[in-house]
Amino acid sequence: MSASLLLQGVILGILLGGLYALLAAGLTLYFGVMRVVMIAHSAFLILAAYIAWWMNTSLGLDPLLSLVVTVPSFFVVGYVMQRGLLSRLRPATLTMMSVLLTFAIALTIEGALGYFFTGTQRRIQLSYASASFEVLGAQVAVVKLVAFGLAVVALVALWAVLKLTSFGQALRATIQHPEAARLLGIDTDRIAGFGFGLGLATAAIGGTALSLDSTIYPSLHWHWIGPLMAIIVIGGLGSIPGAAIAAMLLGVSQALLQIPLGTTWAQTVFYVALFATLMVRPQGFFGGRLAQRF
Amino acid sequence: MPSVSDTRPDRAALAARQTRFDRVVRVVKVAALLVVAVLVLSFPATAANPFILSVGVIIASYAAFAVGWNFVGGFTGYISLGHAAYSGMGGYATALLITRLEWNPWVSLVLGAVLVAVVAVPIGIASLRVRGASFVIVSIAVVLILLLVSQSWAGLTNGSNGLRVPRPFGPEVLRPEQHQRFFYLFVALIAVALLVWWLIDRSRFGMGLKAIREDEDKAQSLGVPTFAYKLVVFVVSAFFTAMAGGLYALWFGNLDPVFQFSILVGSYMVLMSLLGGIRSLFGPVLGAVIVGYALEFFKVNFGDTQFHLVALGLMLALVVLFMPDGIIPAVAAGVKRLGPQAGSIREMSAADLLEDNRRRDREAQERASRTEPATSQAEDDDTTTEREHVGGSAR
Incomplete structure (x- = not known):
């Protein structure tokens, strides 16, 4: 394995890891506000990608412009989903039933996409799709960099919202201790809905x-x-x-393992790491008290 | 306040009516079971054409999967979305033993399932360490890993091209005849699995498992060896699911990794069991009949489109939102409503309870006064304890 190939792998891994980190942050938000594992998260991811593709092919818009539509509408969908569906489940069986409910949503989205757009593989044709530049002998595609930039900007914005605004403070209070937050006058139900919307916006x-x-x-x-x-x-x-650290580490390991093993086997790194974690530290490496019982 | 004397005969009469009603319900249940058994066993003879017969085999295979799933889901409450891992492995194990080692198909079927059960031990040890959501995630991950492996390891599994499974019956057995035999084989498998489920349900082991389902921490603190129990029932579940998978492979004759290790198949099992009722013996079978029929209906009517996914998704969502306990518990509650009404008031009325507690307190006091003389202090305490006892009954 030559040095430039290695560097290429590391760069690709970091670019990929950024996207993983953003999406994992969304999943973490859902889990924080409701102890819900949102299986439909990636189905919404693909739905947003389809919307971007559709706007590009039928309206001729740059995919980045689709954000103007998808981000607010996904926020609303997330809010409605939390208030209208997930909060209706019985608290005693919430964890299990929410998994099944979001799984059902994922199936519905997948089926609807297949129904309207057929199962054909789609790809956006961009004028700058093949553009790339060289960093220390490694080729970096511009589109991958744009995607990474988007993920980083979104993560920083998410961080800023959580840390710097009063809404973020209320959201973090709701995550840490809902009862106490309610005592302080925070409308935790609404905040939880907004948290869900924020997660879906990612x-x-x-x-x-x-x-x-x-x-x-x-x-x-x-x-x-x-x-x-x-x-x-x-x-x-x-x-x-x-989640962000794990995303980066696993993204880089996946990209590096792709070189000797090929793409399919490299994917198993996630599962190998998952099982190793369960054996060594079932609550995960950063979760602490929250994760133990879930 | 009603006195004790006028409530007692009422309750006795109610209890008598209740036993009579229970006896009727039991007779109806046994009769229904017999009718269903006759209907099921005569289905191959009455099926209009081979296609209907093959649908029957598919539904029977779904029922076998769902019953296998329900060993874990029903007893422990751990919802596994990844049981396709065991059905898929069962299919592959059976097929590989037949094709590579040229073993007898039926020996391969059983030994394949045993092999899968052995493989399920380490998987169970890893995944049962976590609960709830994490367990679901791990169960999905197992299927995704097996999908990757079965697609990539072409030397063993023939990769995405799929694996052909030779038929266990000779060429002289025609297709409809095959469907018929496999239908009975599936029914036999379901019967054995249900028998084992029923035996566990009545055992001390089953009681421990159900305690885990209701509250794992409390079960553990009461001395239930939770981890060992969960692991054993997990392996049993993997065994029966693998048997069903192997039988399906023998019937279908072709294994494609995308369909063998599909999260969809795992979600079918969950949907069927939930719809029927995971706490009842026949729940998964009933759910499998309904969902299996609906799935075939959607496939016939919407064919190649992905619409059947939407239908499945909506069905699952509706069940989760409105009927999380399933049909059988809902019907059982309805039947109970037909019977003599005891109302929601507990068997012992507050007045009875008060009387009972007074008597018990008196006895305790008498016992105490035998060892030490009663004081006026104790008299005062008496009233407060009464109030506490009555309050406790309302909880």
Whole structure:
């Protein structure tokens, strides 16, 4: 393995890891506000990618412009989903039933995409799709960099919202201790809905980033949900920094393992890491108290 | 306040009516079971054409999967979305033993399932360490891993091209005849699995498992060896699911990794069991008949489109939202409503309870007064304890 190939792998891994980190942050948010594992997250990711593709092919818009539509509408969908569906489940069986409910939503989205757009593989044709530049002998495609930039901007924005605004403070209070937050006068139900919307908005951004340089098809979301789930379990359910670190590490390892093993076997790194984590530290590496019982 | 004397005969009469009603319900249940058994066993003879017969075999295979799934889902409450891993492995194990080692198909079927059960031990040890959502994630991950492996390891599994499974019956047995035999084989498998489920349900082991389902921490603190129990029932579940998978492979004759290790198949098992009722013996079978029929209906009517996914998704969502306990518990509750009404008031009325507690307190006091003389202090305490006892009954 030559040095430039190695560097290429590391760069690709970091670019991929950025997207993983953004999506895993969304999953972590859902888990934080409701102890819900949202299987449909990656289905919404693919849905956003399809919207970007559709706007590009039928309206001729740049996929990045689709964000104007998808981000607010996904936020609303997330809010409605939390208030209208998930909060109706019985608290005693919430964890299990929410998994099944979001799984049902994922199936519905996949089926609807297949129904309207058929199972054909789609790809956005961009004028700058093949453009790339060289860093120390490694080729970096512009689209991948744009996707990474989008993910980083979204993550920073998410961080800023959580840390700097009063809404973020209320959301973090709701995650940490809902009863106490309610005592302080926070409308935790509404805040939880907004948290869900925020999580789904990350799927909208991730979907646009994904559509820039990948071929998409309705059942693609299964290839995303597995690695994303592995990332949040390894990072420790409920911990955004943990998820981001795990995403970066696993993204880089996947990209590096692709060189000797090929793409298919390299994907197993997520699952191998998942099982190793369960054996060594079932609560994940950063989650602590929250994750233990889930 | 009603006195004790006028409530007692009422309750006795109610209890008598209740036993009579229970006896009627039991007779009806046994009769229904017999009718269903006759209908099921005569189905191959009455099926209009081979296509209907093959649909019957598919539904029977779904029922076998769902019953296998329900060993884990029903007893422990751990919802596994990845049981396709065991049905798929069962199919591949059976097929590989037949094609590579040229073993007898039936020996391969059983030994394949045993092999899968052995493989399920480490998987169970890893995945049962976590609960709830994490367990579901891990169960999905197992299927995704097996999908990757079965697609990539072409030397063993023939990769995406699929694996042909030779038929266990000779060429002289025609297709409809095959369907018929496999239908009876599936029914036999379901019967054995249900028998084992029923035996576990009545055993101490089953009681421990159900305690885990209701509250794992409490079960553990009461001395139930939770991890060992979960692991054993997990392996049993993997065994029966693998048997069903192997039988399906023998019937279908062709294995494609995308369909063998599909999360969809795992979600079918969950949907069927939930719809029927995971706590009841026949719940998964009933669910399998309904969902299996619906799935075939959608496939016939919407054919190649992905619409059947939408239908499945909506069905699952509706069941989860409105009927999470399943049909059989809902019907059982309805039947109970037909019977003599005891109302929601507990068997012992507050007045009875008060009387009972007074008597018990008196006895305790008498016992105490035998060892030490009663004081006026104890008299005062008496009233407060009464109030507490009555309050406790309302909880």
